[in-house]
Amino acid sequence: xxxxxxxxxxxxxxxxxxxxxxxxxxxxxxxxxxxxxxxxxxxxxxxxxxxxxxxxxxxxxxxxxxxxxxxxxxxxxxxxxxxxxxxxxxxxxxxxxxxxxxxxxxxxxxxxxxxxxxxxxxxxxxxxxxxxxxxxxxxxxxxxxxxxxxxxxxxxxxxxxxxxxxxxxxxxxxxxxxxxxxxxxxxxxxxxxxxxxxxxx
Numbered sequence: 001x002x003x004x005x006x007x008x009x010x011x012x013x014x015x016x017x018x019x020x021x022x023x024x025x026x027x028x029x030x031x032x033x034x035x036x037x038x039x040x041x042x043x044x045x046x047x048x049x050x051x052x053x054x055x056x057x058x059x060x061x062x063x064x065x066x067x068x069x070x071x072x073x074x075x076x077x078x079x080x081x082x083x084x085x086x087x088x089x090x091x092x093x094x095x096x097x098x099x100x101x102x103x104x105x106x107x108x109x110x111x112x113x114x115x116x117x118x119x120x121x122x123x124x125x126x127x128x129x130x131x132x133x134x135x136x137x138x139x140x141x142x143x144x145x146x147x148x149x150x151x152x153x154x155x156x157x158x159x160x161x162x163x164x165x166x167x168x169x170x171x172x173x174x175x176x177x178x179x180x181x182x183x184x185x186x187x188x189x190x191x192x193x194x195x196x197x198x199x200x201x
Contacts, residue, residue, distance in 0.1 A: 087132060088126045088127075088132050089135070091137075092115075092137070093137045094111070094137070094140055094159075094181070095140065096108060096111075099111050099120055109190065110140055110184075122195060124179065124196070124197045126197075126200070128199050128201055129171060130171045131171075132167075134166070136166075140161060143183060144184070145159055145182050145183045146165065146181065148177050149177060151172055173199065176198055177197040178194055179196075180193055
């Protein structure tokens with residue numbers, strides 16, 4: 001709740017101009033939500049069209065209660081959608097798999113793999129500004145690591161054999177990036193631990 005946010009106050013009565021009100025409901029709508037003006041507008045329009053206003057901020061029409069509460073629920077739902085969005089999560093394992101090289105040769109090599117689809121070095125797609133979580137499990141008998149090249153805060157410490165690491169960060173601006181194992185990059189031989197990290201709008 002944000003202090004100072006507009007207080008929408010809805011009253012219902014028996015339809016007669018009197019102060020005998022039997023029900024009231026007060027709800028604070030977060031001002032940070034872009035939907036609270038819409039909620040207030042819906043309540044104002046409902047009262048104006050039906051002639052239900054009997055004073056500033058007061059409605060004495062029982063039929064307006066459903067519209068008012070629906071508008072408030074809409075605003076609250078929009079606010080929750082903004083603040084409660086789940087991060088985009090990926091699971092990767094580092095494992096020995098058969099991999100086809102660019103020339104068509106099939107070799108047994110260590111690669112990143114999706115544990116569900118078993119796709120080797122899968123493409124990871126996110127939206128700019130999205131919260132991202134990447135879990136990396138090392139199923140080999142040697143240390144490995146994970147890093148998205150040119151993106152600060154996306155490099156893990158060496159992951160021991162049989163261990164796992166989790167990286168959390170916010171997706172950068174739109175563009176194409178490469179994730180890889182920086183430990184393998186420093187070694188000799190064919191590099192097989194790399195894939196595309198794509199950021200869209």
